Amino acid sequence: MYKIIKTLFVFVFILSPVSTQELPDGAEAISGFSIYETLDHLASEEFQGRHTGDKGFTDAAEWVAGLFEEWGLTPASDEYGYMLPFPVQYAIINDASMSVYMVDESEEIGYREVELEPETGFLPLLYSDTADRTAEVVFIGWGIHAPDLGYDDYFGVDVEGKFVMCFRGTPDPQERRYQEHDEHRTRMQRAKDKGALGLIYIYEEPIANPNGDWIENFTPVKISYNAADKLLAERGFTASQLRADLLKYKRPISFSLKSKVRIQVDSDHYPDATGYNVAGYIQGSDPALRDEVVVVGAHLDHCGTHMGLLFPGADDNASGSAVVIEIARAFSVNNIQPDRPVMFVLFGGEEMGLIGARYIVDNFPTQFSTITHMINFDMVGAGDGAFCGFSADHTELMELVEKKDAYIQTVQSFFPIRDIGVRGSDHAAFHAKGIPVLYFVSNGPHIKYHTTGDTIYRMNPGVMEDIARIGYLTAIDLGNRR
Ligand SMILES: [Zn+2]
Incomplete structure (x- = not known):
């Protein structure tokens, strides 16, 4: 049954009409099918629901680091490479x-x-x-x-x-x-x-x-x-x-x-475990901007496997992770090099209270002095459109996404992000430090949130492709922004 459903889904997707409109910056390289495959792998039993500190999470993080290496991204840390450790208990x-x-x-x-x-x-x-x-x-x-x-x-x-x-x-x-x-x-x-x-x-x-x-x-x-x-x-x-x-x-x-x-x-109980943020970046082309960086991120972790129950976290947040991984791949295959560096981060510890995002914001790789913007993707797999949050003081970010969405037409509404403390998803840790943020979430419904039913079968490759393309175009623009 598993195989049959999967084959059908892929088949239907391939036959669906493809937009013929020319997209800027090679955004066609971003493929919903490729995102869907990545998501399928991340949500599989191999990674045991990606519980931060646990082997399943660390294996998933290492798999992503391997992709970053294959695509020629620069490791975020001289000391740790792509895998930035932080202390965690689980x-x-x-x-x-x-x-x-x-x-x-x-x-x-x-x-x-x-x-x-x-x-x-x-x-x-x-x-x-x-x-x-x-x-x-x-x-x-x-x-x-x-x-x-x-x-x-x-x-x-x-x-x-x-x-x-x-x-x-x-x-x-x-x-x-x-x-x-x-x-x-x-x-x-x-x-x-x-x-x-x-x-x-x-x-x-x-x-x-x-x-x-x-x-x-x-x-x-x-x-x-x-x-x-x-x-x-x-x-x-x-x-x-x-x-x-x-x-x-x-x-x-x-x-x-x-x-x-x-x-x-x-x-x-494991009181002294290690969680990871996986981080690699595309170098900028302007030496004057090389200590500034745009962060594109999503949380890789979910709830794990307990009592024999696997919580696969397909929507939350294998979907956002797969989108960020696909954007990184597109930067690499299209040889995109904006003026300033663009860093891709797959966070750990989000489900435990934004532990990984808060850690990296406080311990950011020292070759960078400024995070100019942060774009976050969390639960972007269910539905057929997107909602976009933006730092309330930065309406120019909303205008930017609107401009990029003219090509894609998937954003249904915008909402301003105000003082949220460290509530919400990883962008909140950046927002709390005064860094302008954008946050994408699909329109859902996200009905199987944090249950064993959050599986790949409800994920829509089309909406993930759309959201990834907007994220990609937006990240390039922010990388070049003066
Ligand atoms: Zn989430």
Whole structure:
């Protein structure tokens, strides 16, 4: 079945009409088929879902470095070549199970056990520690402890030796002061400090998430709304109703439950691992501009393989990686040499909180003094058009992309990027340093985000070709810009 579907897809793609309009700068060299092949390889079992620090990721990074070498890109670092290392910690979940013990007065035993299905019912956060514990659950709204802001979900409840259960989010999505309390790391550490055994996040879908740090003796998990409803049934609540009330009244709703959960996790933690940013560049032609550089990037990493489940990350972000790799190939085969250098970077650690992008921005190869612009591609495989973000203070970047899109006609809308801290994708790490950025994402829908279902079958070679061509033309222009 696998082979048949793949062959059909490729066949249909080859037969689709090809635009006859002449493109500037040899942009025809960029091929959706070539991007699709790269994506297929990156999302394959060989690279195990590209979890930063893990062998699958490092193998993928080395494979990209090999391509850069083949195409004659200059290694970003004299010391490390194409593979720029950074410290990272990560974990692999070998095995896990979770049961809900609903209070049931009609049963002699008092509890009714319901075992949750892995992935659809529950999924450990990908940095959960090994444990096997059964305990009662305390619902704590958003899991925020911010007395200085007059808001405390922990007020009046005792969570010591219990599991806390909450939603991701804040009482007021428009209120920026809450943002730091909505970081996973902040929320997990708070629960640990309060004596909780673990944190149960309620999500529509318990999607994979490596964004956080391993905490000893702490087992965070995600569960579905459906599973949460089983726990909340003794109080006559549903998860969606509670969430709506939290948003409506903007006041804490916290209470203890008699229902229990058993959470069993077997994981391996690697505290001193190494992640990589893969980086190589095209030399500029003007010696006066050789310490300036345009960065074209995408994150190579994804969520890995856990409990025997492969998270292939085809859309997120084998698609963006394949686009950047194709742009690098086109620079090479077309012998493009702009006035200033153009660097191609495949980031690690994005899924863990932009760790790789933040690291390279702070430790940039020293032959360069200025990053003039950064172009980022994240989730560009699903759909048939593109959205483009640009640094709000640099409307000239929007105008530039509009000009290039006249040839391609794939950008459906633009949105200004303002102060986003380090939220969003890798461009945020550059934007936070005042570097003008462009960010491309396809129009989707990105419905299988961070699940085992984010596979190559939903990827559209046509949209990736269009987005890569715009990125290519834009990067050349920025390389020559005075
Ligand atoms: Zn992504």
